[in-house]
Amino acid sequence: MAAGFASKWSLVGRSLLGGLNNNLSSLLGTSNGITCSHSLSQQQRTFIQMRTVLKVVDNSGAKKVMCIQALKGKKGARLGDTIVASVKEAHPNGKVKKGKVVYGVVVRAAMQRGRCDGSEVKFDDNAVVLVDKQGQPIGTRVFGPVPHELRKKKHVKILTLAGHIA
């Protein structure tokens, strides 16, 4: 019941978003509801879209960013995609300040992503690594595990900085 309430609330929340995502998000909500038969106790994880708050897992200075736009993808960004984000929370002395508009690469997503062998991977949270327009990371360290989907997307630099590759 709580999840049903939550899904209703999220649909309402999504309708309050910019008019772009209106029909798409409601469609998305129902289609994802159908795929998981009892969404009573399970949380349905979805794409990273406008207004999604993500954790920043490098040492660029930002702590939390909010997604403004998912480049590529009508419904939203997934694991390995780049997004445009606005910095909402930052360390006091860092390269990136609050309110700045940055690009980021999604390195952890709670929504499962299919692998080429047929299995699926999912992570515990939504995390992002800030990059510049060319795709080079701004920070010098990356924390936590990263998927090796990044190799195909040509984010090799992030893979080299990472501690664990999932």
Add this chain to the structure above:
Amino acid sequence: MRIEKCWFCSSTIYPGHGMQFVRNDAKIFRFCRSKCHKNFKMKRNPRKVKWTKAYRRLHGKDMTQDSTFEFERKRNRPERYDRNLTENTLKAIKTIDKVRSRREAKHIERRKKGKKAQEMREAVKELEQNISLVKAPSVLKEDPSLTLPKIKVKVSHAQVENQPMEE
């Protein structure tokens, strides 16, 4: 390509099946199907869930120590491809699997057989000691035929056991 084991039920995960969950401390949990994944999300302990291999091994239902398990250790070093080695390995896998399943079946059979001899001995001892619950000791002293003779013959034991019970 690697055949993994499900974290929850310890069954094999073939390529194309199942889900992987990566926790933020970089621990990877692999599940063979959504049943195991959902149980994991419910935070159930596989050692307490009856149908998992972990429970069965812990409670002695399945074989735990055997030399056939040594062959299946995880090796992280890739081997150079050698046709003979591959062929021999494939043949060995088949025979080892057969041996292991035979031994496991025997283990379960032995467990199910029960302990008839031990139960018989326990029953006789209980009868000797607690006959006073059935008949007063004074009655037994008067009529010595009612007491159990201390002869260790199987047949007579069964006969004498029945006597006090019927009375």
